[in-house]
Amino acid sequence: MTLPGLWKMRRAAAVGAGNGGIVVEGSRKAVGGRGQSRVFMAMAVLFGIYAAIGGRLVQLGLAEDEVVNLPESRPTASRPDLVDRNGEVLATDIKTASLFAEPRRIVDVDEAIEKLLTVLPDLEYEQTYRRLSSDAGFVWLRRQLSPRQQSEILALGVPGLGFRTEKRRFYPGGSTVSHVLGLVDVDNKGIAGIEKYVDNQGLADLQALGLAAPGTLEPVQLSLDLRVQYILQDELTQAMERFKAIAAGGVVLNARTGEVVAMVSLPDYDPNNPYNALEKDRLNRMSAGVFEMGSTFKLFTTSMALDSGLVDINDKFDASRPLRMGGFTIRDFHGKGRVLSVPEIFIYSSNIGTAKMADVVGIEGHREFLKRIGLLDRMSTELPEVAHPTEPSTWKKINSVTISFGHGVATTPLQTATAAAAMLNGGKLIPPTFLPRTEEEANAIAEQVISEETSAQVRYLFRYNTEKGSGRRAEVPGYYVGTKTGTAEKVVNGRYSNDTRFNTFIASFPANNPDYIVFVVLDEPKPEKPGTSATSGVTNAPLAGNIIRRAAPLLGVKPDFGHESEALLVSYQ
Structure with missing residues (x-):
């Protein structure tokens, strides 16, 4: 008997003795064949799973995003500047950001609101919750934010929130000319004072026709002297x-x-x-x-x-x-x-x-x-x-x-x-x-x-x-x-x-x-x-x-100290 054959017989005998029985070489080969089949089956299952995932990813990648009807920035919302008799700006348009949400993309509504409250503490919780829990593709959350508020909301990292650039009316003098200039609403439409008068003089019609684009409107000069x-x-x-x-x-x-x-x-x-413009004691x-x-x-x-x-x-x-x-x-x-x-x-x-x-x-x-x-x-x-x-x-x-x-x-x-x-x-x-x-x-x-x-x-x-x-x-x-x-x-x-x-x-x-x-x-x-x-x-x-x-000096009225200041009755007879 050759040495390789002797070595195989000794190894088989040792294995058999350890298991309490005799193992022959043909039986071992049958067991090994079934093991290979299981490996191939596992590999096939894993390949199928990965193939399904890959196919879904490809499908998602090729699919078009759901259309969300976001409001577009409308140039028709522009308004002319209001200036005083000396050309000082009393009212002008500035760009501002407005916050919106896509409720379907909000992962955790409660968490999103809690984070927003850190920046917008006056946000109404229940109303906001209803909006974010809806199936709507778009909802406004807050119009006309300050740059600081926009930056802080961006830092929150809440998915499903976004910003739209809009026009906002800005009054450099604050309350100084408030009752004369009046007000505009969130859509930059005049609702009181000279702002409403300007709309009634044709601005609203120009806006409706899309002809009131930025840079096309001449300032409206008023008789007021800001000083x-x-x-x-x-x-x-x-x-x-x-x-x-x-x-x-x-x-x-x-x-x-x-x-x-x-x-x-x-x-x-x-x-x-x-916020208090409609209070009774604020009447003009x-x-x-x-x-x-x-x-x-x-x-x-x-x-x-x-x-x-x-x-x-x-x-x-x-x-x-x-x-x-x-x-x-x-x-x-x-x-x-x-x-x-x-x-x-x-x-x-x-x-x-x-x-x-x-x-x-x-x-x-x-x-x-x-x-x-x-x-x-x-x-x-x-x-x-x-x-x-x-x-x-x-x-x-x-x-x-x-x-x-x-x-x-x-x-x-x-x-x-x-x-x-x-x-x-x-x-x-x-x-x-x-x-x-x-x-x-x-x-x-x-x-x-x-x-x-x-x-x-x-x-x-x-x-x-x-x-x-x-x-x-x-x-x-x-x-x-x-x-x-x-x-x-x-x-x-x-x-x-x-x-x-x-x-x-x-x-x-x-x-x-x-x-x-x-x-x-x-x-x-x-x-x-x-x-x-x-x-x-x-x-x-x-x-x-x-x-x-x-x-009086600002109005160009010069003082006169050279004449008699007592009342003088002039007769036209």
Whole structure:
């Protein structure tokens, strides 16, 4: 027997002995064959599995993504810049990111919301959960994010979130011009103020036609002067805090053109974050609120009496005793108890004397005059927010009497300032405008409502009131200021209250030939110190004087210290 054969026999015997039996070579070969078959089967199964996975990957790779209807950036949402009379930008478009989600791709809704809340803490959990749990392909989560918010959300790494670039309106001055400029919605459409006016002038149609692309819209210039606007807001804010008023407002009006140079109503809001814009106390009081103007209405009663020809500036009226009429008693606030001339009635703000002048003209003539100067009709201007004045349904003598000194008719402060300008600028009623207007253009649309002679007499009375009457605290050396105060009692629980007032004040400068009218109001001012007064001469007169002192040089009105500053009555006869 050969050595290899012997070695095989010994190995087989050893294996058999270890297993307690004899193993032959043929049996071992059969077992080995079955093992190889199992290996081949396992390999085939694994190959099949990998082939199926590979095929699915190929299928997914070749399949088109599900179409999601994402909103496209629309150039039609562009708006023109709004600029002031000096070219300073008041409103402009900027690019901003808006956050959206594809709910079908959100892996864990709860986790996604928890992460988003770290960046957007005011996100409503339940509403967001419903949106992200839906089968929608697209949902908005937050429009108009700040760059910082966008960066922080990107850092969260939440799948299924994305951003779209949109247009956002930005107001560099914040709240400074809020009530005039108005607002836009999230789609950049004007919904208030000049923004809405611009849309109504054709911008909305251009957007609908796709013709309002970026760079194709010229800026819209306004009549406002941002510098004067800031001064007006600043002075009103200080006065409101000083006298603890619940509201304040003011307008600076060009007496020759009707241009609104500045207009403010407080409390205001920030149009960049207008969360409180619809609150009741944020009303634009200057054009959308109506109020009884108190003694400033004596300006119109006096102008009416003088222009009627029935009253001369040298006439006198007995104001020694109260008037009793229809169960009412008409008294003077600080009565002199004697006969007063027309200038004295004006500077002492006599209710009795003013009522008697209105009685000379008569009820019909009184109403006709107020209607002629625009105080009984809705004012026409660019702002959509304009209120309609109120008046008695039927005018009786008692109505005419109380209206003569500012109770019974409620008007807007802006239209009151407009009518006052007509009394002082030579008798021309010029509709107010927030757009640039030349003096020639103003004269073309002006309506002569009183004579130039009457207007000159009213200017004299205005200056006289600053020198001798209740407007002394509004005096600004070199600017020859003319004034009229108004302290109206407000109606509380159906009755006029002695302690709740609406203070108004009209100023003109230069008084001998006014370029500008300043009209300011304080709603429910309180005495600065116990025992002191809170009448218009105390609260509003210094306010108007401060505005004139700061704004006049910016408006190009040069001070004049070389002439006699006392009131001078000019005769046209």
